Amino acid sequence: MTAPFLDKEEIRPSDRLVLMQGEQVLMSGEDYLWKGSDAATVPGIEGAILVEDGDERLLVTDLPEQASLPAGIEPVSMRGLLFRSEQALLTAGKANQYLHWIRSHRHCGYCGIQTIASDNELALICRQCGHHFFPRINPCVIMLVVRGREILLARNARTRSGFYSCLAGFIEAGESAEQAVQREVREECSLEVANLRYFKSQSWPFPSQLMLGFYADYVGGEIIPEEAEIEEAGWFDVDDLPQVPSAKISIAGELIEHYAEQVRNGRF
Ligand SMILES: [Zn+2]
Known part of the structure:
Protein backbone atom coordinates (compact mmCIF):
# COMPACT_ATOMS: atom_id res chain seq x y z
CA MET A 1 0.00 0.00 0.00
CA SER A 104 -9.06 15.23 16.76
CA HIS A 105 -6.00 12.97 17.26
CA ARG A 106 -3.15 15.46 17.22
CA HIS A 107 -2.25 14.35 20.73
CA CYS A 108 -2.14 10.93 22.33
CA GLY A 109 -5.19 10.36 24.53
CA TYR A 110 -3.11 8.24 26.92
CA CYS A 111 -0.09 10.43 27.63
CA GLY A 112 -0.83 13.73 25.89
CA ILE A 113 2.25 13.78 23.62
CA GLN A 114 1.85 14.96 20.03
CA THR A 115 1.20 12.14 17.56
CA ILE A 116 3.08 11.60 14.30
CA ALA A 117 1.93 10.15 10.98
CA SER A 118 2.77 6.52 10.30
CA ASP A 119 5.07 5.84 7.34
CA ASN A 120 3.19 2.81 6.10
CA GLU A 121 -0.41 2.78 7.29
CA LEU A 122 -3.26 5.17 7.89
CA ALA A 123 -2.51 5.66 11.55
CA LEU A 124 -1.27 8.31 13.94
CA ILE A 125 1.32 7.09 16.41
CA CYS A 126 2.41 8.26 19.83
CA ARG A 127 6.20 8.38 19.99
CA GLN A 128 6.24 8.09 23.75
CA CYS A 129 3.86 5.23 24.56
CA GLY A 130 3.52 3.68 21.10
CA HIS A 131 -0.29 3.81 20.86
CA HIS A 132 -1.69 3.73 17.32
CA PHE A 133 -4.81 5.70 16.46
CA PHE A 134 -6.83 4.68 13.39
CA PRO A 135 -9.72 6.49 11.70
CA ARG A 136 -12.81 5.63 13.67
CA ILE A 137 -16.49 5.47 12.90
CA ASN A 138 -19.38 5.63 15.32
CA PRO A 139 -22.12 3.03 14.79
CA CYS A 140 -25.71 4.22 15.07
CA VAL A 141 -29.09 2.64 14.51
CA ILE A 142 -31.88 4.28 12.55
CA MET A 143 -35.25 2.60 12.59
CA LEU A 144 -38.65 2.97 11.04
CA VAL A 145 -41.29 1.71 13.46
CA VAL A 146 -44.30 0.44 11.51
CA ARG A 147 -47.89 -0.43 12.38
CA GLY A 148 -49.69 -1.72 9.28
CA ARG A 149 -50.18 1.24 6.92
CA GLU A 150 -48.83 3.64 9.52
CA ILE A 151 -45.26 4.63 10.35
CA LEU A 152 -43.84 6.40 13.39
CA LEU A 153 -42.19 9.72 12.53
CA ALA A 154 -40.71 12.31 14.83
CA ARG A 155 -39.36 15.83 14.70
CA ASN A 156 -36.00 16.33 16.31
CA ALA A 157 -36.03 18.88 19.15
CA ARG A 158 -32.48 20.06 18.43
CA THR A 159 -32.25 20.49 14.67
CA ARG A 160 -35.66 22.17 14.26
CA SER A 161 -35.49 21.50 10.53
CA GLY A 162 -39.24 21.02 10.23
CA PHE A 163 -38.72 17.57 8.76
CA TYR A 164 -40.24 14.47 10.25
CA SER A 165 -37.98 11.45 10.23
CA CYS A 166 -37.21 8.04 11.72
CA LEU A 167 -35.87 7.61 15.22
CA ALA A 168 -32.10 7.12 15.50
CA GLY A 169 -29.36 6.95 18.07
CA PHE A 170 -25.85 5.81 18.91
CA ILE A 171 -25.16 2.19 19.80
CA GLU A 172 -23.85 2.10 23.35
CA ALA A 173 -20.78 0.16 24.48
CA GLY A 174 -21.60 -3.50 25.09
CA GLU A 175 -24.87 -3.33 23.16
CA SER A 176 -26.00 -5.10 19.96
CA ALA A 177 -27.60 -3.11 17.15
CA GLU A 178 -30.93 -4.85 17.89
CA GLN A 179 -30.77 -3.94 21.57
CA ALA A 180 -29.99 -0.35 20.61
CA VAL A 181 -33.10 -0.20 18.38
CA GLN A 182 -35.35 -1.40 21.19
CA ARG A 183 -33.76 0.88 23.79
CA GLU A 184 -33.88 4.00 21.59
CA VAL A 185 -37.55 3.50 20.66
CA ARG A 186 -38.38 2.95 24.34
CA GLU A 187 -36.37 6.00 25.49
CA GLU A 188 -37.45 8.41 22.78
CA CYS A 189 -41.12 7.47 22.39
CA SER A 190 -41.93 5.01 25.18
CA LEU A 191 -42.96 2.29 22.69
CA GLU A 192 -42.12 -1.41 22.49
CA VAL A 193 -41.04 -2.98 19.20
CA ALA A 194 -40.26 -6.50 17.95
CA ASN A 195 -39.51 -8.40 14.72
CA LEU A 196 -36.57 -6.21 13.69
CA ARG A 197 -35.52 -6.46 10.03
CA TYR A 198 -32.15 -5.15 8.88
CA PHE A 199 -32.54 -2.94 5.78
CA LYS A 200 -29.16 -1.46 4.78
CA SER A 201 -26.46 0.84 6.08
CA GLN A 202 -25.13 4.27 5.14
CA SER A 203 -22.02 6.20 5.99
CA TRP A 204 -23.15 9.53 7.43
CA PRO A 205 -20.23 11.93 7.64
CA PHE A 206 -21.57 14.37 10.28
CA PRO A 207 -18.85 13.75 11.29
CA SER A 208 -18.34 9.99 11.23
CA GLN A 209 -21.41 7.86 11.83
CA LEU A 210 -22.27 4.51 10.28
CA MET A 211 -26.07 4.29 10.20
CA LEU A 212 -27.54 0.78 10.39
CA GLY A 213 -31.12 0.88 9.13
CA PHE A 214 -33.89 -1.35 10.52
CA TYR A 215 -37.62 -1.85 10.32
CA ALA A 216 -39.32 -2.66 13.60
CA ASP A 217 -42.93 -3.68 14.26
CA TYR A 218 -44.86 -1.80 16.92
CA VAL A 219 -46.06 -4.13 19.65
CA GLY A 220 -47.24 -1.87 22.46
CA GLY A 221 -47.31 1.40 24.37
CA GLU A 222 -48.56 4.95 23.87
CA ILE A 223 -46.28 7.61 22.36
CA ILE A 224 -44.65 9.71 25.06
CA PRO A 225 -41.89 11.79 23.39
CA GLU A 226 -38.69 12.33 25.32
CA GLU A 227 -38.68 16.12 25.60
CA ALA A 228 -34.93 16.71 25.22
CA GLU A 229 -34.77 14.73 21.97
CA ILE A 230 -38.20 14.77 20.35
CA GLU A 231 -40.30 17.84 19.68
CA GLU A 232 -43.24 15.89 18.32
CA ALA A 233 -43.94 12.31 17.26
CA GLY A 234 -46.90 10.53 15.74
CA TRP A 235 -48.30 7.84 13.46
CA PHE A 236 -48.69 8.72 9.80
CA ASP A 237 -50.42 6.83 6.99
CA VAL A 238 -47.92 6.14 4.19
CA ASP A 239 -50.20 8.00 1.76
CA ASP A 240 -50.47 11.05 3.99
CA LEU A 241 -46.93 11.86 5.04
CA PRO A 242 -45.54 15.18 6.33
CA GLN A 243 -42.28 16.59 4.95
CA VAL A 244 -39.69 13.79 5.18
CA PRO A 245 -36.00 13.55 4.12
CA SER A 246 -35.15 12.77 0.51
CA ALA A 247 -34.67 9.09 -0.34
CA LYS A 248 -31.94 10.15 -2.77
CA ILE A 249 -29.57 11.18 -0.04
CA SER A 250 -30.54 9.71 3.31
CA ILE A 251 -31.25 6.24 4.57
CA ALA A 252 -34.14 7.72 6.57
CA GLY A 253 -35.82 8.76 3.32
CA GLU A 254 -35.13 5.36 1.80
CA LEU A 255 -36.59 3.49 4.77
CA ILE A 256 -39.77 5.55 4.48
CA GLU A 257 -40.09 5.37 0.69
CA HIS A 258 -39.37 1.66 0.50
CA TYR A 259 -41.98 0.85 3.14
CA ALA A 260 -44.58 3.11 1.53
CA GLU A 261 -44.07 1.28 -1.78
CA GLN A 262 -44.49 -2.07 -0.11
CA VAL A 263 -47.75 -0.96 1.49
CA ARG A 264 -49.07 0.36 -1.82
CA ASN A 265 -48.16 -2.95 -3.46
CA GLY A 266 -50.00 -4.85 -0.74
CA ARG A 267 -46.84 -6.33 0.77
CA PHE A 268 -46.38 -5.58 4.43
ZN1 LIG B 1 1.07 8.33 24.28
Whole structure:
Protein backbone atom coordinates (compact mmCIF):
# COMPACT_ATOMS: atom_id res chain seq x y z
CA MET A 1 0.00 0.00 0.00
CA THR A 2 1.15 3.53 -0.76
CA ALA A 3 2.05 5.55 2.31
CA PRO A 4 -1.15 7.44 3.16
CA PHE A 5 0.48 10.69 4.22
CA LEU A 6 1.87 12.36 1.09
CA ASP A 7 4.28 15.24 0.63
CA LYS A 8 3.33 17.92 -1.88
CA GLU A 9 5.82 16.47 -4.40
CA GLU A 10 3.99 13.13 -4.27
CA ILE A 11 0.71 14.58 -5.52
CA ARG A 12 0.19 13.32 -9.10
CA PRO A 13 -1.42 15.42 -11.85
CA SER A 14 -4.13 12.77 -12.29
CA ASP A 15 -5.12 12.77 -8.59
CA ARG A 16 -8.50 14.06 -7.47
CA LEU A 17 -8.14 16.50 -4.63
CA VAL A 18 -10.54 17.85 -2.01
CA LEU A 19 -9.24 21.13 -0.57
CA MET A 20 -10.44 22.23 2.83
CA GLN A 21 -9.76 25.24 5.00
CA GLY A 22 -11.29 24.83 8.44
CA GLU A 23 -14.87 23.64 7.94
CA GLN A 24 -15.01 25.07 4.42
CA VAL A 25 -14.50 23.26 1.12
CA LEU A 26 -12.80 25.24 -1.60
CA MET A 27 -14.75 25.15 -4.83
CA SER A 28 -13.24 25.27 -8.28
CA GLY A 29 -16.17 26.92 -10.04
CA GLU A 30 -19.12 24.58 -9.39
CA ASP A 31 -16.88 21.61 -8.66
CA TYR A 32 -15.47 20.51 -5.34
CA LEU A 33 -12.92 18.15 -6.93
CA TRP A 34 -9.60 19.62 -8.01
CA LYS A 35 -6.96 18.00 -10.16
CA GLY A 36 -3.59 17.14 -8.66
CA SER A 37 -2.12 19.35 -11.38
CA ASP A 38 -3.92 22.33 -9.78
CA ALA A 39 -2.01 21.85 -6.51
CA ALA A 40 0.85 24.06 -7.71
CA THR A 41 -1.53 27.02 -8.21
CA VAL A 42 -3.00 26.99 -4.69
CA PRO A 43 -0.77 28.46 -1.99
CA GLY A 44 -0.45 26.73 1.37
CA ILE A 45 -0.61 23.08 0.25
CA GLU A 46 2.13 21.20 2.08
CA GLY A 47 0.92 17.64 1.65
CA ALA A 48 -2.20 15.48 1.42
CA ILE A 49 -3.85 12.39 2.84
CA LEU A 50 -4.62 9.46 0.56
CA VAL A 51 -8.32 8.72 0.92
CA GLU A 52 -8.74 6.26 -1.98
CA ASP A 53 -5.96 4.54 -3.89
CA GLY A 54 -6.20 3.52 -7.56
CA ASP A 55 -5.70 5.06 -11.00
CA GLU A 56 -7.43 8.29 -10.04
CA ARG A 57 -6.49 8.60 -6.40
CA LEU A 58 -8.61 10.70 -4.06
CA LEU A 59 -6.67 12.99 -1.74
CA VAL A 60 -7.67 15.55 0.85
CA THR A 61 -5.64 18.43 2.14
CA ASP A 62 -6.15 21.00 4.85
CA LEU A 63 -4.98 24.53 4.07
CA PRO A 64 -3.79 26.74 6.93
CA GLU A 65 -6.45 29.22 8.09
CA GLN A 66 -4.17 32.13 7.16
CA ALA A 67 -3.47 30.94 3.60
CA SER A 68 -4.80 33.59 1.21
CA LEU A 69 -6.76 32.18 -1.69
CA PRO A 70 -6.38 33.21 -5.34
CA ALA A 71 -9.34 34.94 -6.98
CA GLY A 72 -12.05 32.60 -8.28
CA ILE A 73 -11.88 30.11 -5.42
CA GLU A 74 -15.10 30.04 -3.48
CA PRO A 75 -15.23 28.52 0.02
CA VAL A 76 -18.53 26.81 0.91
CA SER A 77 -19.52 24.95 4.07
CA MET A 78 -18.80 21.22 4.00
CA ARG A 79 -22.22 20.55 5.46
CA GLY A 80 -23.91 22.54 2.71
CA LEU A 81 -21.94 20.73 0.01
CA LEU A 82 -22.75 17.27 1.34
CA PHE A 83 -26.46 17.80 0.86
CA ARG A 84 -26.03 18.79 -2.80
CA SER A 85 -25.67 15.24 -4.17
CA GLU A 86 -25.12 11.64 -3.17
CA GLN A 87 -21.74 11.77 -4.91
CA ALA A 88 -20.64 14.74 -2.82
CA LEU A 89 -21.85 12.97 0.30
CA LEU A 90 -19.76 9.90 -0.52
CA THR A 91 -16.59 11.55 -1.81
CA ALA A 92 -16.25 14.84 0.04
CA GLY A 93 -17.88 13.22 3.09
CA LYS A 94 -15.20 10.56 3.22
CA ALA A 95 -12.42 13.10 2.79
CA ASN A 96 -13.94 15.20 5.57
CA GLN A 97 -14.05 12.21 7.93
CA TYR A 98 -10.33 11.62 7.47
CA LEU A 99 -9.53 15.25 8.23
CA HIS A 100 -11.83 15.21 11.25
CA TRP A 101 -9.97 12.15 12.56
CA ILE A 102 -6.56 13.82 12.15
CA ARG A 103 -7.68 17.07 13.73
CA SER A 104 -9.06 15.23 16.76
CA HIS A 105 -6.00 12.97 17.26
CA ARG A 106 -3.15 15.46 17.22
CA HIS A 107 -2.25 14.35 20.73
CA CYS A 108 -2.14 10.93 22.33
CA GLY A 109 -5.19 10.36 24.53
CA TYR A 110 -3.11 8.24 26.92
CA CYS A 111 -0.09 10.43 27.63
CA GLY A 112 -0.83 13.73 25.89
CA ILE A 113 2.25 13.78 23.62
CA GLN A 114 1.85 14.96 20.03
CA THR A 115 1.20 12.14 17.56
CA ILE A 116 3.08 11.60 14.30
CA ALA A 117 1.93 10.15 10.98
CA SER A 118 2.77 6.52 10.30
CA ASP A 119 5.07 5.84 7.34
CA ASN A 120 3.19 2.81 6.10
CA GLU A 121 -0.41 2.78 7.29
CA LEU A 122 -3.26 5.17 7.89
CA ALA A 123 -2.51 5.66 11.55
CA LEU A 124 -1.27 8.31 13.94
CA ILE A 125 1.32 7.09 16.41
CA CYS A 126 2.41 8.26 19.83
CA ARG A 127 6.20 8.38 19.99
CA GLN A 128 6.24 8.09 23.75
CA CYS A 129 3.86 5.23 24.56
CA GLY A 130 3.52 3.68 21.10
CA HIS A 131 -0.29 3.81 20.86
CA HIS A 132 -1.69 3.73 17.32
CA PHE A 133 -4.81 5.70 16.46
CA PHE A 134 -6.83 4.68 13.39
CA PRO A 135 -9.72 6.49 11.70
CA ARG A 136 -12.81 5.63 13.67
CA ILE A 137 -16.49 5.47 12.90
CA ASN A 138 -19.38 5.63 15.32
CA PRO A 139 -22.12 3.03 14.79
CA CYS A 140 -25.71 4.22 15.07
CA VAL A 141 -29.09 2.64 14.51
CA ILE A 142 -31.88 4.28 12.55
CA MET A 143 -35.25 2.60 12.59
CA LEU A 144 -38.65 2.97 11.04
CA VAL A 145 -41.29 1.71 13.46
CA VAL A 146 -44.30 0.44 11.51
CA ARG A 147 -47.89 -0.43 12.38
CA GLY A 148 -49.69 -1.72 9.28
CA ARG A 149 -50.18 1.24 6.92
CA GLU A 150 -48.83 3.64 9.52
CA ILE A 151 -45.26 4.63 10.35
CA LEU A 152 -43.84 6.40 13.39
CA LEU A 153 -42.19 9.72 12.53
CA ALA A 154 -40.71 12.31 14.83
CA ARG A 155 -39.36 15.83 14.70
CA ASN A 156 -36.00 16.33 16.31
CA ALA A 157 -36.03 18.88 19.15
CA ARG A 158 -32.48 20.06 18.43
CA THR A 159 -32.25 20.49 14.67
CA ARG A 160 -35.66 22.17 14.26
CA SER A 161 -35.49 21.50 10.53
CA GLY A 162 -39.24 21.02 10.23
CA PHE A 163 -38.72 17.57 8.76
CA TYR A 164 -40.24 14.47 10.25
CA SER A 165 -37.98 11.45 10.23
CA CYS A 166 -37.21 8.04 11.72
CA LEU A 167 -35.87 7.61 15.22
CA ALA A 168 -32.10 7.12 15.50
CA GLY A 169 -29.36 6.95 18.07
CA PHE A 170 -25.85 5.81 18.91
CA ILE A 171 -25.16 2.19 19.80
CA GLU A 172 -23.85 2.10 23.35
CA ALA A 173 -20.78 0.16 24.48
CA GLY A 174 -21.60 -3.50 25.09
CA GLU A 175 -24.87 -3.33 23.16
CA SER A 176 -26.00 -5.10 19.96
CA ALA A 177 -27.60 -3.11 17.15
CA GLU A 178 -30.93 -4.85 17.89
CA GLN A 179 -30.77 -3.94 21.57
CA ALA A 180 -29.99 -0.35 20.61
CA VAL A 181 -33.10 -0.20 18.38
CA GLN A 182 -35.35 -1.40 21.19
CA ARG A 183 -33.76 0.88 23.79
CA GLU A 184 -33.88 4.00 21.59
CA VAL A 185 -37.55 3.50 20.66
CA ARG A 186 -38.38 2.95 24.34
CA GLU A 187 -36.37 6.00 25.49
CA GLU A 188 -37.45 8.41 22.78
CA CYS A 189 -41.12 7.47 22.39
CA SER A 190 -41.93 5.01 25.18
CA LEU A 191 -42.96 2.29 22.69
CA GLU A 192 -42.12 -1.41 22.49
CA VAL A 193 -41.04 -2.98 19.20
CA ALA A 194 -40.26 -6.50 17.95
CA ASN A 195 -39.51 -8.40 14.72
CA LEU A 196 -36.57 -6.21 13.69
CA ARG A 197 -35.52 -6.46 10.03
CA TYR A 198 -32.15 -5.15 8.88
CA PHE A 199 -32.54 -2.94 5.78
CA LYS A 200 -29.16 -1.46 4.78
CA SER A 201 -26.46 0.84 6.08
CA GLN A 202 -25.13 4.27 5.14
CA SER A 203 -22.02 6.20 5.99
CA TRP A 204 -23.15 9.53 7.43
CA PRO A 205 -20.23 11.93 7.64
CA PHE A 206 -21.57 14.37 10.28
CA PRO A 207 -18.85 13.75 11.29
CA SER A 208 -18.34 9.99 11.23
CA GLN A 209 -21.41 7.86 11.83
CA LEU A 210 -22.27 4.51 10.28
CA MET A 211 -26.07 4.29 10.20
CA LEU A 212 -27.54 0.78 10.39
CA GLY A 213 -31.12 0.88 9.13
CA PHE A 214 -33.89 -1.35 10.52
CA TYR A 215 -37.62 -1.85 10.32
CA ALA A 216 -39.32 -2.66 13.60
CA ASP A 217 -42.93 -3.68 14.26
CA TYR A 218 -44.86 -1.80 16.92
CA VAL A 219 -46.06 -4.13 19.65
CA GLY A 220 -47.24 -1.87 22.46
CA GLY A 221 -47.31 1.40 24.37
CA GLU A 222 -48.56 4.95 23.87
CA ILE A 223 -46.28 7.61 22.36
CA ILE A 224 -44.65 9.71 25.06
CA PRO A 225 -41.89 11.79 23.39
CA GLU A 226 -38.69 12.33 25.32
CA GLU A 227 -38.68 16.12 25.60
CA ALA A 228 -34.93 16.71 25.22
CA GLU A 229 -34.77 14.73 21.97
CA ILE A 230 -38.20 14.77 20.35
CA GLU A 231 -40.30 17.84 19.68
CA GLU A 232 -43.24 15.89 18.32
CA ALA A 233 -43.94 12.31 17.26
CA GLY A 234 -46.90 10.53 15.74
CA TRP A 235 -48.30 7.84 13.46
CA PHE A 236 -48.69 8.72 9.80
CA ASP A 237 -50.42 6.83 6.99
CA VAL A 238 -47.92 6.14 4.19
CA ASP A 239 -50.20 8.00 1.76
CA ASP A 240 -50.47 11.05 3.99
CA LEU A 241 -46.93 11.86 5.04
CA PRO A 242 -45.54 15.18 6.33
CA GLN A 243 -42.28 16.59 4.95
CA VAL A 244 -39.69 13.79 5.18
CA PRO A 245 -36.00 13.55 4.12
CA SER A 246 -35.15 12.77 0.51
CA ALA A 247 -34.67 9.09 -0.34
CA LYS A 248 -31.94 10.15 -2.77
CA ILE A 249 -29.57 11.18 -0.04
CA SER A 250 -30.54 9.71 3.31
CA ILE A 251 -31.25 6.24 4.57
CA ALA A 252 -34.14 7.72 6.57
CA GLY A 253 -35.82 8.76 3.32
CA GLU A 254 -35.13 5.36 1.80
CA LEU A 255 -36.59 3.49 4.77
CA ILE A 256 -39.77 5.55 4.48
CA GLU A 257 -40.09 5.37 0.69
CA HIS A 258 -39.37 1.66 0.50
CA TYR A 259 -41.98 0.85 3.14
CA ALA A 260 -44.58 3.11 1.53
CA GLU A 261 -44.07 1.28 -1.78
CA GLN A 262 -44.49 -2.07 -0.11
CA VAL A 263 -47.75 -0.96 1.49
CA ARG A 264 -49.07 0.36 -1.82
CA ASN A 265 -48.16 -2.95 -3.46
CA GLY A 266 -50.00 -4.85 -0.74
CA ARG A 267 -46.84 -6.33 0.77
CA PHE A 268 -46.38 -5.58 4.43
ZN1 LIG B 1 1.07 8.33 24.28
